[in-house]
Amino acid sequence: MEIAKIAKKASLEIADLSTELKNQALLKIAEEIETKKQEIFEANKQDLIEAEKLVEKGELSKSTFNRLKLDENKMRDMVQGIRDIAKLDDPVNKKLLVRELDSDLTLYKVSCPIGVLGIIFEARPDVIAQISSLAIKSANAVILKGGKESINTNKKIMSVINSALEKVNGFPKNVIQQVFTRDDVAEMLKCDKYINLIIPRGGNNLVKYIKENTKIPVLGHADGICHIFADETADLEMAIKIVTDAKTQYPSACNSVETLLIHENFTGKDNLLAALQLSEIQLVADPDSWAHEYGDKILAFKTVKSVDEAIEHINTYGSGHTDSIITKNIKNAEIFMNKVDSAGVYFNASTRFADGFRYGFGAEVGISTNKTHARGPVGLEGLTIYKYKLIGNGNIVKDYVDGTKNFHHNDIV
Amino acid sequence: MEIAKIAKKASLEIADLSTELKNQALLKIAEEIETKKQEIFEANKQDLIEAEKLVEKGELSKSTFNRLKLDENKMRDMVQGIRDIAKLDDPVNKKLLVRELDSDLTLYKVSCPIGVLGIIFEARPDVIAQISSLAIKSANAVILKGGKESINTNKKIMSVINSALEKVNGFPKNVIQQVFTRDDVAEMLKCDKYINLIIPRGGNNLVKYIKENTKIPVLGHADGICHIFADETADLEMAIKIVTDAKTQYPSACNSVETLLIHENFTGKDNLLAALQLSEIQLVADPDSWAHEYGDKILAFKTVKSVDEAIEHINTYGSGHTDSIITKNIKNAEIFMNKVDSAGVYFNASTRFADGFRYGFGAEVGISTNKTHARGPVGLEGLTIYKYKLIGNGNIVKDYVDGTKNFHHNDIV
Numbered sequence: 001m002e003i004a005k006i007a008k009k010a011s012l013e014i015a016d017l018s019t020e021l022k023n024q025a026l027l028k029i030a031e032e033i034e035t036k037k038q039e040i041f042e043a044n045k046q047d048l049i050e051a052e053k054l055v056e057k058g059e060l061s062k063s064t065f066n067r068l069k070l071d072e073n074k075m076r077d078m079v080q081g082i083r084d085i086a087k088l089d090d091p092v093n094k095k096l097l098v099r100e101l102d103s104d105l106t107l108y109k110v111s112c113p114i115g116v117l118g119i120i121f122e123a124r125p126d127v128i129a130q131i132s133s134l135a136i137k138s139a140n141a142v143i144l145k146g147g148k149e150s151i152n153t154n155k156k157i158m159s160v161i162n163s164a165l166e167k168v169n170g171f172p173k174n175v176i177q178q179v180f181t182r183d184d185v186a187e188m189l190k191c192d193k194y195i196n197l198i199i200p201r202g203g204n205n206l207v208k209y210i211k212e213n214t215k216i217p218v219l220g221h222a223d224g225i226c227h228i229f230a231d232e233t234a235d236l237e238m239a240i241k242i243v244t245d246a247k248t249q250y251p252s253a254c255n256s257v258e259t260l261l262i263h264e265n266f267t268g269k270d271n272l273l274a275a276l277q278l279s280e281i282q283l284v285a286d287p288d289s290w291a292h293e294y295g296d297k298i299l300a301f302k303t304v305k306s307v308d309e310a311i312e313h314i315n316t317y318g319s320g321h322t323d324s325i326i327t328k329n330i331k332n333a334e335i336f337m338n339k340v341d342s343a344g345v346y347f348n349a350s351t352r353f354a355d356g357f358r359y360g361f362g363a364e365v366g367i368s369t370n371k372t373h374a375r376g377p378v379g380l381e382g383l384t385i386y387k388y389k390l391i392g393n394g395n396i397v398k399d400y401v402d403g404t405k406n407f408h409h410n411d412i413v
Numbered sequence: 414m415e416i417a418k419i420a421k422k423a424s425l426e427i428a429d430l431s432t433e434l435k436n437q438a439l440l441k442i443a444e445e446i447e448t449k450k451q452e453i454f455e456a457n458k459q460d461l462i463e464a465e466k467l468v469e470k471g472e473l474s475k476s477t478f479n480r481l482k483l484d485e486n487k488m489r490d491m492v493q494g495i496r497d498i499a500k501l502d503d504p505v506n507k508k509l510l511v512r513e514l515d516s517d518l519t520l521y522k523v524s525c526p527i528g529v530l531g532i533i534f535e536a537r538p539d540v541i542a543q544i545s546s547l548a549i550k551s552a553n554a555v556i557l558k559g560g561k562e563s564i565n566t567n568k569k570i571m572s573v574i575n576s577a578l579e580k581v582n583g584f585p586k587n588v589i590q591q592v593f594t595r596d597d598v599a600e601m602l603k604c605d606k607y608i609n610l611i612i613p614r615g616g617n618n619l620v621k622y623i624k625e626n627t628k629i630p631v632l633g634h635a636d637g638i639c640h641i642f643a644d645e646t647a648d649l650e651m652a653i654k655i656v657t658d659a660k661t662q663y664p665s666a667c668n669s670v671e672t673l674l675i676h677e678n679f680t681g682k683d684n685l686l687a688a689l690q691l692s693e694i695q696l697v698a699d700p701d702s703w704a705h706e707y708g709d710k711i712l713a714f715k716t717v718k719s720v721d722e723a724i725e726h727i728n729t730y731g732s733g734h735t736d737s738i739i740t741k742n743i744k745n746a747e748i749f750m751n752k753v754d755s756a757g758v759y760f761n762a763s764t765r766f767a768d769g770f771r772y773g774f775g776a777e778v779g780i781s782t783n784k785t786h787a788r789g790p791v792g793l794e795g796l797t798i799y800k801y802k803l804i805g806n807g808n809i810v811k812d813y814v815d816g817t818k819n820f821h822h823n824d825i826v
Contacts, residue, residue, distance in 0.1 A: 012728060016751035099773055105762060115754070169639030186752055196784040217630065217785045221479055238807035245809035262437045312565035315425060330747045337802045338429035341528070349518060349805030356812070357522060359801070370629045371609040373528045373786040376801045388772070388789045394651035396658035400771070409773035 001187045003143060004194035006174045007116045011141035013172035014177075015113050019090040022136055025168045026086040029136075030079045032164035033129065033157070037075050044125065051149050056215065060149065063252075068123045068150050078126045081363075085133040087322040088362045091380040092139045098413035102405060104393040106412075111384045115196040118188045120210060123147035128157045131201075133174045134363055136170040138383035143195065144178045145185050147202075154178065169253035189214035197383075199366055204293065219324050221369040223319040224254030226351040229261040229310040229336065231327035236268035239261045239326045239347060241277040245350040246324070247281050252295040253355040254367060255322050255344075259267035259290060260301040260308045271303070290317040307332045318342060320369040322376075343369055343376035391403045414554060414600045419587045419608035420529045424554035426585035427525050431504040435549055438581045441501040442549075443492045445577035446542065446570070450488050453763065456569035457483045457538065464562050469644075473562065481536045491539045494776075498546040504793040505552045511826035513790030514819060518807040519825075524797045526552040526714045528609040533623060535615035537562035541570045544614075545580045545589045547776055551796035556608065557591045558598050567591065610796075612779055617706065632780040636706050636732040638766040642674040642723040642749065644740035648690055648721030649763060652739045653688040656712075657764040659737070660694050664707040667780060668735050668757075668767040672703060673714040674723045686714070697728035703730040724752045731755060731783040733824050735767040735789075739810045756789035 033040065051068055054060035066114035097109035121127045128144055135142040146154040147158050158178045179188065188195060189210065198218045200207045207222040228246055230239045246257035260276075263270050273283060282296055287300040290313070291299050294300075304310045307325070314323050322344035325336040337345040344354045354363025354377060361379030368374050397407040422438055446453065464481055467473035497706045510522035516640045528568070530553050548555035559567040571591050578584050592601065599607060602623065612630045620635040640658055643652045657668035673689075675682050686696060693710055700713040703726070707713075717723045727736050735757035738749040750758040757767045767790060769777025774792030781787050787795035812818040 011751065012754060015754070023446050079599045101766070101771065103771065105766075133597065145668070201493055211628070215624070219785075235807070241807055241809055249809070249811050249814070333804075339425065341425060341428070342800065343753045344801045344803060346803040346804065348807055349803050352516070352806075352810035353518075353803055354801075358810070358820065359771065360514065360820065371798050372632075373798075375798050385784050385786075385788050387755065388757045388767075390757060390759040390762050390766055391746075392766075394648070394759065394761055395766070396654055396662070397660050397765035397771070398658050402663070407771065407773065 001194070003177055003179060003189050004188065005190040006193040007141040007143050007177055009267055010100065010172050010174040011113065014136075014141060014175050015140050017139060017171070019020050021168065021170055022090070022139065024084055025165055025171050026133055026137055028164040028168050029129070029133065030082040030086075031159050033075070033082070036160050038158050040153065040160065041070060042156050043049050043152040044166070046152040047150050054149070064149070069152075070125060070153065074374050078129050081130055082133045084135050085363055088137065088380060089321055091137070091384045095413050096386055096412070097192070099132070100410040100412060101390075101394065101407050103408075105395045106391050108384050108389040108391070110389055111386050114383060114385050115140060116194055117142045118145075118191075118195045118198045118216070119143070120145045120185060120188075120198065120200045120206065121147065122206065123149045123157065124152035125150040125157060128154055128199060132161050134365060134380060134383060136175065138380050140383055141175045142177070143188060145180070145188070146178070148180075151180060162403070177248050185214070189216065192224045203246045203367060204327065210331045217373065219374060219382065220366050221254060221319065221321060223291070224256070224321045225256045225259070225260055225293055225317060225319040226255055226293055226317055226321050227259045227314045227323040228257050228351065229304075229314075229323070229325045230263060230266050230268075230272060230309070231307060231325055231329060232263040232265045233328040234263075234266055234268065234326040235328065236271055239268060242324065242326055242348070242350045243276060244281070245271070245280045246352055248279055248297055249350070249352050251297050255351050256295070257351050258293055258300060259317070260299055260303060261304050261313060262304055263307075264303045264311075269303075293320070307335055311336060314340050314342070321367070322351045324345065324349060324351050337364065345365070349352065373391055382403065414604050414607070416590055416592060417529065417601065417604040420556050420590055421607040423585055423587040424526065425529045425554050427549075427554060427588050430552060430584070433581055434581065435503070435552065436499045437586050438549055439495055439546055441493040441577040441581050442445065442542070442546065442574050443499075443588045444491055445573050445721050446488070446495070448572050453481060453569050453573065458564040459565040460563050461820040467562070475560070477536050481538065481566075483538060483566065487539055489773040491542050493541055498550050498614055500753065501550065501793060503550070505565070508826050509799055511644060513823040513825060514803075515808065516821075518808045519804050521802040522569070522799050522800050522805070523802055527796060527798050528553060528679045529607055530555045530796065530820070531558075531611045531629070532556070532568045533558045533598060533601075533611065533613045533615070533619065534560065535619065538563040538566035538570060539615060541567055543558045543576065545574050547778060547793060547796060549588065551793050555590070556601060557589070558593070558601070559591070561593075566685045584729045597692055599626070602629065605629045614779060621678055630786065632781050632787060632795065633779050634657065634667060634732065634734060635707045636704070637669070638672070638704055638730060638732040638736050639670045640672045640674060640705055640718070640727045640731055640736040641670050641764065642717075642727070642736070642738045643676060643677040643679050643681075643685060644720060644738055644742060644745055645678045647676075647679055647681065647739040648741065649684055652685050654741055654760070655737065655763045656685070656689060656770055657694070659765055660689070660712050661692055661710055662765050664710050666765065669708070670737075670762050670764050671706055671713060672730070673712055674717050674726060675714060675718075676723075677716045677718055678748065682716075702733070720748055724749060727753050727755070735764045737762060737764050752782060756780070
């Protein structure tokens with residue numbers, strides 16, 4: 001795939017750009033989007049005309065249509081988001097370790113970009129600007145594939161971004177590229193020689209399809225089957241408050257709760273369930289599957305005999321996303337947090353906190369349920385890896401093997 | 414695969430063992446191996462009898478035979494290696510970040526085990542004890558598959574390890590398991606539901622086969638195509654010393670140099686090449702491929718016009734392992750270290766330093782050329798990931814969305 005090869009080349013060129021130049025590029029993009037926002041609205045209108053027909057035919061949901069639609073508010077947020085990323089710390093070139101191996105031999109572990117990112121997202125055209133900005137800040141090249149419903153908007157935003165980048169002296173070409181078809185995606189997924197990380201942003205089916213069809217590492221999550229366990233000693237009011245928030249504050253979010261586990265000796269059980277129903281939550285005592293993501297104000301619930309049974313249920317049916325215990329028993333909270341094998345393990349807090357902005361990362365790449373590289377909400381740091389720089393003075397291994405010299409491994413940072 | 418499911422269960426049980434208990438288990442293993450070393454030698458003898466026949470038939474190399482053979486020295490090193498791992502810092506339960514999101518809501522990023530490791534290695538039976546120890550220290554469960562030539566030794570060491578672990582009160586069952594056939598390996602590679610990381614320890618073909626046949630993340634490297642670039646201003650004596658070390662100190666190691674790039678204006682070129690030949694290095698000016706790992710005292714060489722050409726050659730033909738520049742020009746050294754896209758980028762030092770022990774990690778899991786998770790020599794830390802623990806007091810997201818409360822994101826660690 002030629003575009004992937006070009007991206008690889010661009011990734012080597014952007015890798016050691018200065019923070020200043022990267023930020024300058026981000027601010028130029030923000031400015032150019034503001035200047036050309038009418039052109040972007042025009043392009044978006046074209047997409048909306050087509051999308052409206054699909055909505056009428058019942059082939060596109062109203063909520064997808066809404067996500068597709070750009071307005072002044074979304075435009076302002078998009079531009080502000082880019083400026084916010086410019087303000088964040090540069091995740092590249094951080095000294096993670098400085099160690100004298102010997103008096104004249106120093107090892108530096110330094111953060112650096114991963115290389116080429118492949119981002120596949122669905123019908124939210126504002127994602128392009130956000131992801132492009134994250135890629136620039138972390139000095140990665142990126143190949144974007146957006147939803148076909150937003151193709152005109154995507155093309156326009158992309159051309160605005162690249163026209164901004166052309167105006168930035170010293171900024172390499174081809175850092176941000178775009179592909180358009182399903183066949184392109186299939187090709188991308190094969191390019192493990194050039195693409196280093198795939199980030200899908202979209203529904204479960206998209207993520208599952210990608211995970212099944214590539215050898216490139218995939219950062220993200222398919223399901224978000226989150227649990228709350230109301231322990232024997234849970235405070236009733238707190239339980240009502242947390243479960244209601246976790247289910248109703250944004251039911252289609254991945255960090256919304258899907259299953260409530262209740263200790264059999266929790267005396268507040270009936271009151272808790274009654275309160276949830278008052279908040280228009282539909283309770284399901286006997287679901288078809290304990291691993292179903294409702295994405296709606298529907299909540300499965302189950303009585304368990306102990307914290308251990310709750311943990312076992314979660315580790316069996318959960319998706320390793322975010323799970324919370326409500327209890328006054330600190331010992332049980334510790335057992336729960338240590339034994340539940342999820343990215344987020346919470347004690348007396350709503351699962352909805354699982355989010356890069358709420359964690360204070362300043363930007364969110366996505367939420368990962370992987371067990372390697374990055375887990376949980378992923379900020380800019382998740383788009384970096386590190387390299388080891390070793391600076392010597394003619395040092396050879398033979399001297400250390402035959403005992404002429406000795407390592408002293410003295411950490412400076 | 415039943416064994417993988419059992420391993421998953423064991424991984425959840427070992428996940429929160431105390432440092433003390435894990436170290437106690439390691440010391441017990443060391444003790445048990447010492448006590449039963451005659452039994453292990455006996456088992457090894459059985460393997461050696463079979464192996465000798467294969468050597469005679471020309472079906473097994475003498476060097477493989479030697480690696481297969483356990484003697485008092487190897488046994489002592491093996492036992493010492495286990496005790497050394499017991500002395501290392503526990504990589505689990507480290508607080509990587511402690512952040513107050515609000516006065517009553519604190520986020521902890523805490524290191525934790527990955528889960529289940531699949532380790533596939535060739536004919537070095539001492540690897541079993543080492544890998545089992547690394548797995549225990551990092552609180553991972555492990556499924557081991559050793560070379561068929563060492564099957565009796567492997568089975569015996571394994572049974573000694575597990576008999577030691579049975580004597581440790583509170584240590585869970587099935588943390589260390591073993592499989593034996595190629596079919597088992599094929600099964601393992603399919604178990605992405607239960608196995609979280611595959612680590613191949615062996616030749617290029619083994620690693621390539623595994624990378625091609627699994628969706629589980631693979632930690633390791635296939636090729637080690639390392640380069641040294643003698644810049645225009647390289648010190649001749651230093652260049653001779655470093656290249657000789659990097660090629661001859663252990664020619665079959667992955668961090669040995671395979672290609673020497675020489676700046677066309679380096680006046681010491683002829684003297685350098687003559688000196689290398691005096692050290693019995695066979696020089697190849699016109700290799701069949703620039704991406705070949707000789708693993709022997711053979712060195713390809715090429716003249717380049719600039720540091721940029723050297724970098725481009727390395728990024729095109731290298732394997733992202735370890736590459737070194739010899740120069741007096743600090744600017745060129747910086748360009749080289751920033752632009753060469755390898756795990757190790759060295760300045761005036763031999764590529765042979767790429768090694769977990771030399772970097773001061775205390776133990777080495779392997780050397781990774783991946784661009785995600787872990788890169789370069791990998792110590793115990795590479796066998797961990799992290800989880801986020803969030804401790805609240807009934808906190809809900811709604812309060813922060815409607816402005817009743819505000820995040821203050823105050824870092825404590």
